[in-house]
Amino acid sequence: MPRVPFVCGNWKMHKTVGETVALIDGILAGASTLEGVEVGVTPPFTALHAASKRLIGSRVVLCAQDVYYEAQGAYTGEISAAMLADVGCRYTIVGHSERRARFGETNESAGKKVGAALKAGLRVILCVGETLEQREAGAAIQIVSAQLEAGLAEVTPERAADLVLAYEPVWAIGTGKTATPSQAQEVHAHLRSRLGALLGADVADTIRIQYGGSVKPENARDLFTQPDIDGGLIGGAALVAKDFLAICRAAVP
Numbered sequence: 453m454p455r456v457p458f459v460c461g462n463w464k465m466h467k468t469v470g471e472t473v474a475l476i477d478g479i480l481a482g483a484s485t486l487e488g489v490e491v492g493v494t495p496p497f498t499a500l501h502a503a504s505k506r507l508i509g510s511r512v513v514l515c516a517q518d519v520y521y522e523a524q525g526a527y528t529g530e531i532s533a534a535m536l537a538d539v540g541c542r543y544t545i546v547g548h549s550e551r552r553a554r555f556g557e558t559n560e561s562a563g564k565k566v567g568a569a570l571k572a573g574l575r576v577i578l579c580v581g582e583t584l585e586q587r588e589a590g591a592a593i594q595i596v597s598a599q600l601e602a603g604l605a606e607v608t609p610e611r612a613a614d615l616v617l618a619y620e621p622v623w624a625i626g627t628g629k630t631a632t633p634s635q636a637q638e639v640h641a642h643l644r645s646r647l648g649a650l651l652g653a654d655v656a657d658t659i660r661i662q663y664g665g666s667v668k669p670e671n672a673r674d675l676f677t678q679p680d681i682d683g684g685l686i687g688g689a690a691l692v693a694k695d696f697l698a699i700c701r702a703a704v705p
């Protein structure tokens with residue numbers, strides 16, 4: 453069975469409620485031509501409810517940018533997986549490099565979040581990626597392998613159908629520098645083989661691995677046609693409906 457490519461916009465800290473609804477309307481206007489691609493949007497927490505209502509009956513799935521691993525309690529500022537499912541999210545991102553670099557996300561906390569999200573019935577987009585320093589030191593593969601293994605600490609092969617990976621080299625995020633298709637493919641192929649070792653080759657074959665980092669309408673097709681790249685996690689270019697739709701179209705098989 454071929455993997456269905458998945459293109460998800462990661463809106464980060466952008467868009468008010470009104471702007472969210474407008475962007476979603478723009479995406480929905482062009483989404484009917486995207487047969488064979490799963491499409492997701494990831495507005496900020498404050499706009500999830502409005503986004504969820506707008507997406508009813510559409511084929512665009514709602515995702516959250518992060519989740520906390522405890523079910524409930526005195527965790528000021530945090531949001532549980534059940535709350536995200538309740539508001540209509542199908543997915544949550546976990547372990548984005550901005551969370552790792554600026555907000556204390558560790559491999560261990562990412563692993564707990566993945567486990568909690570899956571347990572609550574949410575699907576997960578687990579992000580991995582090396583910094584420029586790590587790449588130049590020849591440590592890219594080692595870094596992403598460690599992030600993957602810790603991220604999957606609580607994932608069993610039975611739960612793996614709800615897991616998506618995103619390879620996002622930190623040096624390519626928001627910088628305009630994209631990994632070349634062959635640089636990205638090399639890491640994706642490695643991730644798939646590590647997934648095979650951890651969960652079994654048959655399961656690894658079904659898991660989508662997105663590429664993220666300065667994906668644009670101009671470079672999307674060359675990336676998405678690599679054998680182990682199954683769509684993308686899109687930051688800046690996901691904030692404009694026309695560009696996001698063009699990137700989604702580049703993933704149509």
Ligand code: PGA
Pocket residue numbers: 462620624625626627628664665666667685686687688689
């Ligand atoms: P970018 O961000 O497309 O703006 O580089 C990607 C991401 O951080 O998910």
